[in-house]
Amino acid sequence: MSSVNPLLPYQVRLLDLITETPDIKTLRVAGGNGVPFDFRPGQCAMLSLPPVGEALFSITSSPTCTDCLEFSIKQVGSVSSALHALSPGSELGLRGPYGNGFPVEDLKGKDLLFIGGGIGLAPLRSLINYCLAHRADYGKVDIVYGARSPADLIQRVEINERWPAEPDAAVHLTVDAESPGWHGHVGFVPAYVSELAIAPENRVAVTCGPPVMIKFVLKALEELGFTPEQVITTLEMRMKCGVGKCGRCNIGSVYVCKDGPVFTLAQLKNLPPEY
Amino acid sequence: MAENNVDYSAKIRGVVAQDLLSGRIDLLLGWEKGHYWWQSRPLFARDQADLERLAWDSFCAVNLSRYLVDELKENKKVGVLLKGCDARALNRLVQDNMVPRERVIAYGLPCPGMLNYAALLEAAAGRKPDGIAEENGQVTVRGGGVELTVPRDRVLLDKCRHCLYPNPVHCDQLLLTPVGERQAPERFSAVQERESLSSDARFAYWEKQLERCLRCYACRQACPYCSCRECFVEQEQPRWLSKASQPSENFMFHLIRAYHGAGRCIDCGECQRACPVGIPLQELNRKLIKDINELYGHYEAGLDPGQEPPLLTYRPDDPAAFSEK
Amino acid sequence: MIKSIKKEHLAHLWERLASNGPLYLPVKEGPALLFKPWREGAAVDLETVSSTVSPKEVFLPRDEVYMQFSRAGQKLELHPAVQEPAGRLIAFGLRSCDLRAVELLDMVFCRKEPVDEPYAARRENTTLVALACGEPDPFCFCTAFGVDPVNAPGADVQAWWNRDDLVLEAETARGEALFTLAGELLAERNAVDRPERPATTDFSLPLEGLPKRLKERFDDPAWGRLYRSCIGCGACTYVCPTCHCFDVQDFGHHARGQRFRCWDSCMYKEFTVMAGGHNPRLTRKERVRQRFLHKLQYFPENYGVYACVGCGRCLRSCPVNLDVVQAIRALGGETVEQR
Secondary structure (H helix, E strand, O other), X not given: OOOOOOXXXXXXXXXXXXXXXXXXXXXXXXXXXXXXXXXXXXXXXXXEEOOOEEEEEEOOOOOOOOOOEEEEEEOXXXXXXXXXXXXXXXXXXXXXXXXXXXXXXXXXXXXXXXXXXXXXXXXXXXXXXXXXXXXXXXXXXXXXXXXXXXXXXXXXXXXXXXXXXXXXXXXXXXXOXXXXXXXXXXXXXXXXXXXXXXXXXXXXXXXXXXXXHHHXXXXXXXXXXXXXXXXXXXXXXXXXXXXXXOOOOEEOOEEOOOOOOEEEHHHHHOOOOOO | OHHHHHHHHHHHHHHHHHHHHOOOOOEEEEEEXXXXXXXXXXXXXXXXXXXXXXXOOXXXXXXXXXXXXXXXXXXXXXXXXXXXXXXXXHHHHHHOOOOOHHHEEEEEOOOOOOEXXXXXXXXXXXXXXXXXXXXXXXXXXXXXXXXXXXEHHHHXXXXXXXXXXXXXXXXXXXXXXXXXXXXXXXXXXHHHHHHOOOHHHHHHHHHHHHHOOOOOOHHHHHOOOOOOOOOOOOOOOOOOOOOOOOHHHHHHHHHHHHHHOOOOOOOOOHHHHHOOOOOOHHHHHHHHHHHHHHHHOOOOOOOOOOOOOHHHOOOOOOOOHHHHO | OEEEEEHHHHHHHHHHHHHHOOEEEXXXXXXXXXXXXXXXXXXXXXXXXXXXXXXXXXXXXOEXXXXXXXXXXXXXXXXXXXXXXXXXXXXXXXXXXXXXXXXXXXXXXXXOOOOOHHHHHHHHOEEEEEEOOOOOOOOOOHHHHOOOOOOOOOOOEEEEEEOOEEEEEEOOHHHHHHHHHHHHHOEEOOOOXXXXXXXXXXXXXXXXXXXXXXXXXXXXXXXXXXXXHOOOOOHHHHHOOOOOOEEEEEEEEOOEEEEEEEEOOOOOHHHHOOOOOOOOOOOHHHHXXXXXXXXXXXXXXXXXXXOOOOOOHHHHHOOOOOOHHHHHHHHOOOOOOOO
């Protein structure tokens, strides 16, 4: 019998708080010895700020970044609002990692197409940086990323400078509507995916974003010839325990907190549409 | 009522069938039998086959008016069977603008009071009852080859014991003959008993009662005055109530709810009937009804849809205990 | 080892057993029968077959503080809550259905990683005394789920009534330790035949192959009719011995407080609503379907057994008589409805 309550968080320190957009900040946290646990890209962790509560967020940093964990968090509820209000140096609670993460082994040797919308880049970023750090293991990398406006794009240094500079990597940015000073592509992410017409041969598409974007991205990928096994997405549900016991994040008999949040489209097609 | 159940049910079915099949209403809210003879549960009838299951007997306790709020989102016009208390519940919902009255056909069912299975079990004196018969205010409980007859008043649901208005008011159509006045016992007797206690003793009494509250909110969900789209219980910013089942939180929930019902509670007792652990919630509600009567003059919620609840109106001569102190 | 005690001496037994730690047993509180720690004067009721609320709260309390926090400036302290020195718990008078339910909860909290430490600790620390059912309650249908009303596997002591004697048989070392604690209050007894298995209704439920049929009928219009009477309270989930959903909340203020977990219900609309407002189980239809499928399809898919034990508590307590039997009857058959 384990003698540690799996629901018990421990203290970590907020190193830095980076304002990404008007409503998204990236928190950089670390324990006494840096990153407090081993994890895979796509896994999540529970951040605690008593007495407000705790909430689950995807880890946006890559396991290859060893000095801290990063979380890009959009301000939507009480916990995210309280996290946004923290000042560097503050302590908060952490437990995790939770979930299955991306299948980094299965992706080896494949070309990759990342499709993100808004805050949906957060879980993708962990995998993108992981793949770029293990560059020889993975093929071509295409990143399609969009947001409502240029001001809503996150991780601007990476999307504009670092990622395009990597060998065999391309970043395709788009915003929903014309905007002063924006000379890039204009239009919704799914339409841009169709327009780019990236071939599905030996490629896996990984997408994350608002539900409506995902819905149309899946349709666009299908039209491009991607099979359900070649499409990977991540889901988000309300969670409390993170360990498959509290009963609220299930879709059918699958618990998003431990069996997800990463699913192939083929897996999703086998589940009830309750997400 | 029991020996005529079949006749009554057939008569009701005949009237509502015309309206349902002609399209005057899209849905009829009534009752059908559950697994047991002592259970009648809500029926949502859309066609003749559904109507065949319609039942009117002494176990139709569920107040159907509350379903109107949701069903009118999906149906243009809904017919509903209403007992005396249910009809006043409908009036309240109409007063609160939760139900547009013109989209409802209210069929009134004069009600002799509904029966309580637990009381029937007790009346059966240890035998397992397998049915009842009713005649002239008497209920005969059959079981184990024995028949025991008790006065109907003894086996009524708690919520029906003090019923003052068994005949539905403001219905579109009364389906059965009105029942006579009932000799209801004084409904404030339990409240007066509590009032006679010291405040410490009264607190201890309620602490003991509310200790077993599961916070399942069956009382609220069954209640025709609890029609807020978002209850304070669930509000998170700010959070008024913790989910901890501590005495402070249980008191907070039940007292806020009771006060919110002041002048709006029709004393139908659905809260108490729905409570799985039998908390005497009607005592709380009746305390508020009694206070309202004493402070603002006699008022019976839901009786006259034209008469606004006292706490929703202002009169210069209203008691002003707060501002005077 | 078999011993017995006369009914009129039970009060002494309660006092003795409670001397070593909390003794949970069915106690009448108002019209409800609840598993409560024994106190002088408690109205113990070992006759009524099933308690209003299941004894799950012995292991999964309605609320349970597990963390203390305090904050000074930027410093945050998080500590496990100090568990009250409980001594050994005894849960006395659980029925066979209740025991089966404990076994199901064990699967979730003890046998699936990570082990839920607070539950496991309580479970490890509890002696379970099962009581055979004589006359079943009309709501009982445990035999439909293969539960034997007079024999509860997993109990430390199996008890049954023999006229005015309560007969107890120790099944485990923990059970024998309970006999030692009871000492001279229990009389030696020669082997006594266990009671006859009483007849309960089983509602002739079509349980064979049910999870598969339910999976096929997920979109069946019958769900659209079944849920309508549901008023959206949590009574069924809170009286149920196998429902175990919980919430985590904080209590306190900026500088100091506690974190606790407490019962929660999939019947509440807030249960799955996300911070941005999206709710994957938006209406009562999805919520009612979730509750019944969890019992009858999802749990069997994950653990190989139904998460219903036929205790009948939802048949008794639902204010509108919408219960698991009604669900199985409406959706358990072969026919997929076309409408």
